[in-house]
Amino acid sequence: MRFQRIIAAFLLPLTVLFIFLLLFENRMVLPAGLQVAGRMHPLLLHFPVVLLVLYCIWVLLIPKNAIDSLVRQQVSDWLLLLSAMSAIVTALMGLFLSKEAGYDAEALRWHKWSAVSVSFIAILWYNFRHRIAKTKWVTASVALVSLAGIIFTGHQGAEITHGQNYLFAPILPEKLEQTVSIDEALVYTHLVQPILKAK
Numbered sequence: 001m002r003f004q005r006i007i008a009a010f011l012l013p014l015t016v017l018f019i020f021l022l023l024f025e026n027r028m029v030l031p032a033g034l035q036v037a038g039r040m041h042p043l044l045l046h047f048p049v050v051l052l053v054l055y056c057i058w059v060l061l062i063p064k065n066a067i068d069s070l071v072r073q074q075v076s077d078w079l080l081l082l083s084a085m086s087a088i089v090t091a092l093m094g095l096f097l098s099k100e101a102g103y104d105a106e107a108l109r110w111h112k113w114s115a116v117s118v119s120f121i122a123i124l125w126y127n128f129r130h131r132i133a134k135t136k137w138v139t140a141s142v143a144l145v146s147l148a149g150i151i152f153t154g155h156q157g158a159e160i161t162h163g164q165n166y167l168f169a170p171i172l173p174e175k176l177e178q179t180v181s182i183d184e185a186l187v188y189t190h191l192v193q194p195i196l197k198a199k
Contacts, residue, residue, distance in 0.1 A: 038096025111156035
C-alpha cells in the first residue's frame with residue numbers, strides 16, 4: 001500500500017506538468033534529452049493500452065464473488081494506477097514527439113487530443129474509483145468510453161505512422177489505378193512503383 005501511495009503521489013504533478021505543457025506547447029523548445037524521450041513514445045504506448053483494457057475486462061467480466069474481495073481490490077487498484085501512470089507518461093512522450101516535423105497536422109491533432117482524453121479518463125477513474133465502483137452502470141459506461149477512446153486513439157496513431165486507413169485497408173475495396181497514356185506516363189510513378197507495390 002505504501003508503494004502504491006508513492007506512485008499515486010506522482011500522478012498529480014505529472015498531470016499538472018502535462019496540462020502546463022499543453023497550454024504552452026507552441027512556445028515549447030525541447031532539449032535533445034527530451035527529444036529522445038519523445039522518440040520512446042512508440043515503445044511505451046502499448047503499456048497503458050494493455051493495462052486499461054485489462055482493467056476494463058477485470059471490472060466488467062470477472063464476477064465479484066469469484067475472487068476474494070481484498071485481492072480483487074488490490075488487483076483493481078494496481079491495474080488502474082499503472083494504467084493512469086503509464087497513460088500520462090506516454091502522453092507526455094507523445095507531446096514531445098509531436099514537436100518534430102513530418103507529421104500530418106490533422107491526424108496528429110486528433111491523435112493528440114484523443115490520447116489526452118484517454119489519459120485524463122484513466123487518471124480521473126483512478127482518483128474516483130471507489131465512487132465509480134459503487135454503481136455498475138457508471139463503471140460499465142466509463143469502461144466502454146475508455147475502450148472506445150483507446151480504439152479511436154490507436155486508429156489515429158496508426159494513420160500517422162502507417163498512412164491513411166491503415167486499420168481498415170484489408171477490408172476496403174482497392175482503389176483502381178488511373179490509366180495514363182504512355183506519352184504522359186512517368187517512368188517510376190506509373191510503371192515501376194505499381195509493380196513494387198503489387199510485389
